[in-house]
Amino acid sequence: MYMQPLISDTPRTPKNPLRLCVFVSGNGSNLQALIDAANAPNTCFKIALVISNIKNTFALGRAHAAGIPAVTICHNDFSSRLDFEKTLITQCIDYHVELVVLAGFMRVLSPHFLSYFPNQVVNVHPALCPAFPGIHAARQALARGVKYAGCTVHLVNEGVDEGPIIAQAIVPVYPDDDENRLQKRIQIQEHLLLPKMIQEIAIGNVLIADSEICLRKKSDPVI
Numbered sequence: 310m311y312m313q314p315l316i317s318d319t320p321r322t323p324k325n326p327l328r329l330c331v332f333v334s335g336n337g338s339n340l341q342a343l344i345d346a347a348n349a350p351n352t353c354f355k356i357a358l359v360i361s362n363i364k365n366t367f368a369l370g371r372a373h374a375a376g377i378p379a380v381t382i383c384h385n386d387f388s389s390r391l392d393f394e395k396t397l398i399t400q401c402i403d404y405h406v407e408l409v410v411l412a413g414f415m416r417v418l419s420p421h422f423l424s425y426f427p428n429q430v431v432n433v434h435p436a437l438c439p440a441f442p443g444i445h446a447a448r449q450a451l452a453r454g455v456k457y458a459g460c461t462v463h464l465v466n467e468g469v470d471e472g473p474i475i476a477q478a479i480v481p482v483y484p485d486d487d488e489n490r491l492q493k494r495i496q497i498q499e500h501l502l503l504p505k506m507i508q509e510i511a512i513g514n515v516l517i518a519d520s521e522i523c524l525r526k527k528s529d530p531v532i
């Protein structure tokens with residue numbers, strides 16, 4: 310099976326970085342992890358734009374503090390999801406966005422949006438997908454009595470938290486855990502995994518064929 314790099318055949322460099330738009334709805338700790346990573350010397354991605362669908366989020370403050378263009382596009386201001394998404398698409402096009410990263414974005418994107426960015430929308434979910442989709446993933450994990458939890462970086466498809474998996478990180482679940490403690494442990498891993506995988510995408514190490522994803526091993530020949 311011929312596998313090709315997810316975004317482009319040309320591996321990005323710090324001087325020619327992959328342009329991201331990060332979609333947020335709240336705190337933005339994953340956005341912060343991306344901002345910090347983007348400032349590191351060898352990083353091959355750049356946050357071109359941040360979009361929040363909620364007004365005055367903490368995440369917007371993080372973008373402003375970092376000098377990153379940030380806009381609020383509130384879904385409640387539109388009469389239809391299509392109009393909301395058309396505005397998201399227009400903004401992304403205006404900023405020459407190549408990869409959309411959902412980092413705590415609490416809206417489901419429709420096939421209309423996804424068709425504009427085929428295999429170009431990535432999500433981070435605080436569970437070992439396909440387990441525990443939707444909200445309160447840590448709560449669901451505790452209720453189910455799992456011994457290991459974690460997070461997943463995956464491509465977004467039309468389902469909820471179920472697109473092709475790019476990478477996962479695992480954390481233990483301890484007998485005395487509560488939701489908050491488990492969620493914090495998972496988030497520490499999210500903040501490491503998400504920037505790491507965006508960098509891997511940027512340098513062409515995430516390969517795809519149909520809906521199958523694999524990571525190029527260091528020893529693989531360059532295609």
Ligand code: GRF
Pocket residue numbers: 334335336337338339340412413414433434435496499
């Ligand atoms: C993260 O746990 C992410 O996995 C989930 O929503 C949470 C957002 O947290 N989709 P933050 O806004 O990045 O702090």
